Amino acid sequence: MNTSSTLRPASLPEQDLAERFQTVRERTLDLVAPLSDADASAQSMVDASPAKWHLAHTTWFFEIFILRDHLEGYRLFNERWPFLFNSYYEAEGARQARSQRGLLTRPALGEVRRFREYVDQAVLTAIPFLAERCGELLELGLHHEEQHQELLLTDVKHLFSCNPLGPALWPMLPVSMVGDVADSGSAWREFSGGLVEVGTDGDAFAFDCEQPRHKHFLNPYALARRTVTNGEWIAFMEDGGYRNPALWLDEGWNWVKAEGIESPLYWRCEDDGHWMHFTLAGWQPVDSAAPVVHISLFEADAFAAWSSARLPTEQEWEHAAQGLDPDGGMQFDGEYEVGPRAASDPKGLSEMFGSVWEWTGSPYRPYPGFRAAKGAVGEYNGKFMSNQFVLKGGSFVTPRGHMRGSYRNFFQPEKRWQFTGLRLARDLT
Template sequence: MLKPMPALSSALADRFAKVRGLSLALAAPLSDADATGQSMPDASPTKWHLAHTTWFFETFILRDYLPGYVLHDERFPFLFNSYYEAEGRRHARDRRGMVTRPTLDEVRGYRAAVDAALLRALPGLPVAAHELVALGCHHEEQHQELLITDMLHLFGENPIEPAIWPPARKVPVAMPGPVGWIEHAGGIVGIGHDGDTERADFAFDCEGPRHDTLLLPHAIADRTVTNGEWAAFIADGGYREARHWLADGWAWVKAEAIAAPLYWEERDDGWTRFGLDGRRAIDPAAPVTHVSFFEADAYASWAGVRLPTEFEWETAAAGYDPAGGNQLDEAGPVEPRPAVAAPAFFGDVWQWTGSAYRPYPGFRAAEGAVGEYNGKFMSGQFVLRGGSCATPRGHARASYRNFFYPHQRWQFTGVRLAKDL
C-alpha cells in the first residue's frame, strides 16, 4: 500500500515540519471558542483536526516503534481516534464539539511534544516507520483541507458571518468563452497509480492497482462550469423542476429546500456568496463551487451532456501538471479564481465524476488499523478528481481519488462536463 519516500530522514523531517507548521498557521486566527465549535456532524472542530493528526503520528509511529514510549495523555486516544476500529473505543463523531477541554493551547502543546519526540527518533526508525510518517503527512494535508472547509461551514452558520482573512487580490478577468471540448477516440487505457517502487512519489492504496479499462469515444470540457453559467441554470428553473434530477436528488432538494449552491444568497443587487473573507458578490467568471453530486448531475442533464467518468478524467488530466493551478500554498485567502482560456485540470474545485467510489480490480486493504484508511468507505460515495483551492499544493496527482456522499457539498466541489461522441 505505501510507497517508499526519499531515503534521507532529513528530507522527510523537513517535509514533516512544513506540513505540521501549515496546520498551525491555518488555525492561528482562531480563538479557543472558534476552534472548539462543530457546525454539523460531517464537520469537525479545528482543535480536533489538530489533535487527531497528532494522535496519528503518536499512535502509529511513536507508540508502535519506540519501546517504552509513554503517551502524552492517556485520555487522548479515546478523544482523537477517528474511525479506526482496531484502536478501540472512541468519542462519537457528532459530539466532537463537546470537547471543550483540552484547550486549544493544550492541543498545541500536545503537537509540540509529539513533534519533538518524532523528530528526535526519526533517524533511527526503520523504513516501515518512515513510510508511515510519509502517510501521516499526506493524511494531515487531507485534514488541512477539511480544517478550512469546516471553518468555513462554522462561520457560515454564525449570524454575523465573520471574516477571518482579508479578500484575495485578483486581477480582473473577463468571462471565459464557450466551453471547449477535448476529444478522445476511445480505446484501452491504463488507469491508476503504477506502484513503481523505483520512484519516490506517493499514492494512497485506493489509487491502485493500475489496470486497463475501455473508454468509448467521448469529449471532456476544457474548463469547469462557472458561477455565471450556474446562475443561468437557476434562472431557468433548475431547482424548481424535477425533470433533470435523479429521484434521490429531487427528494433531497425538496426535503432540504435547496435553491442554490451552499453559501449563495440572493440579495437586491444579485447573487452573493459567503467565504472566509466574508460575504461578497459572486464572481461570474469563477468556477461554481459547493455543489453536491446531485446538483452536478442535474446541471449536466440541463446542459444536455453528462459528468465524466473518473477514467475519462484521469486520461485527460494525465498530461497536465498536478501541482499547477490555484491550490493552497500558505494560510490566507482561499477562493476559486476566475477561469482562464488554457485548459486546466488541477486546482480551484474538486470535480464530481459519474463514477462510484469502488475498489479497482485486485485491490486489497493492508493489514492492521492502517488498512481501514480507505477501503471500508467504498460504498455509496462518488469520486471527485483534481484538487481545489484548499488542497495543499503537491498533494494531488492524476490518479488521486477523492470521494464524498452525493448530498455533501461543504467542500470546494465543482463541475466539469463530458459528452459522448
C-alpha cells in the same frame, strides 16, 4: 498507502523527510493561527469537526501508529486522549462520538498545541530509526495531515457561515491574484479513447485506493475545457433548474424537496436581485466568471442534464489529465486565496488541479486487485467504498504538492460543504 502489508522505508531521504514533516506540521498551525479557543472548539454540524480536534487527531495519528507502535519505550502524552481523538479506527477501540466532538471544551487549545510539540519532538528525534522502520507509514501520516488541512478550512468556513456577523478568516486577495476571467464559449477537447491505463504502481506516494494501475477501455469522449462557472449556474437557476424534476435523479429530487434546495451552498439573493456567497473572506458578491463551488453530485448531475451533457467518469478525467502538471492549490506565503480561480487557458484543459474538486459520475469502488493493508491503517480508505462518488483534481485549499491525476477523493452524493464543482463531458459516438 501501498497495498502491501509490509511497511517500506520512506521514498524521501531522511533529511528531506524531517524537513517535510516540519513543513506540514507548521502549516497546520499557520492555518489555525487566526482562530480563538472558542473558534477552534465549536462544531457546526455532524459532518464537520472542530479545528482543535483536527489539530489533535492528526497528532494522534503520529503518536499511535508511529511512536506507540514502532518506538520502544515511548510514553503517551496523556493516556486518556486516544479515546478523544481517534476518528473511525475500530481496531483502536472506543472513541468520542463524531457528533459530540464539539463538546470537548477541554483540553484547551493551548494543551493541544503542547501535545503537538511533544509528539513532534519525539518524531524528529527518532527520524533516523523511523524512516527505516516505518517510513512509508510516516509519509502516510503527512498526507493524512494535508487532507485534514483542507478539511479544517472546509469546517471553519461552515462554522463561520453560521455566524450572523459573517466573520472572515482571511482578507480577500486582489482579483489579479485569484485568476483571469474565463472565456465565455463552451469549448470542448476531444479524446479518441481506447484501452488506457489508470491508477498508479509507481514509487512515489499514493493512497491504497489509487492502486493498482490497471487497464480500462474508454469510448471516444470530450471534456469541457473549463469548469462550469457561477454565471452559467445562475442561468440554470433562472431557467427553473431547481424546479424541474425531469433533470434530477430520483434521490436527488427527493433531496431538493426535503431540504428546500434552491442554490449552491452559501449563496443568498439580495433584495436587488444580486447574488452573494459566503467565503473565507466573509460575504462577497458572486463572481459570474469564477467556477461554481459547493454543489452536490445531485446538483452537478442535474446541471449536466440541463446542458445536454453528462458528468465525466473518473477514468475519462484521469486519462485527460495525464501529462498535466498538478501545480495548484494552497501555498502559504503570508496570504491565502479565498475562492477558486477562473479558467485562464482557453486553448487547453483549464484548472484541472487546484481550483475546485470536480464530481465524476463514478462510484467509489475498489480497483481490480485492490488489497487493503493489514491492521488499523487498512481502515483508512477501503471500508468507505460504498454509496460514495469519486471527485478528481483538487481545490484551491488543497495543499500544493498533494494533488495528482490518480488521486481519488470521495463523498456521498448529497454532500456539498466541501469545495466541489464540475466539468462537463459528452460522448462522441
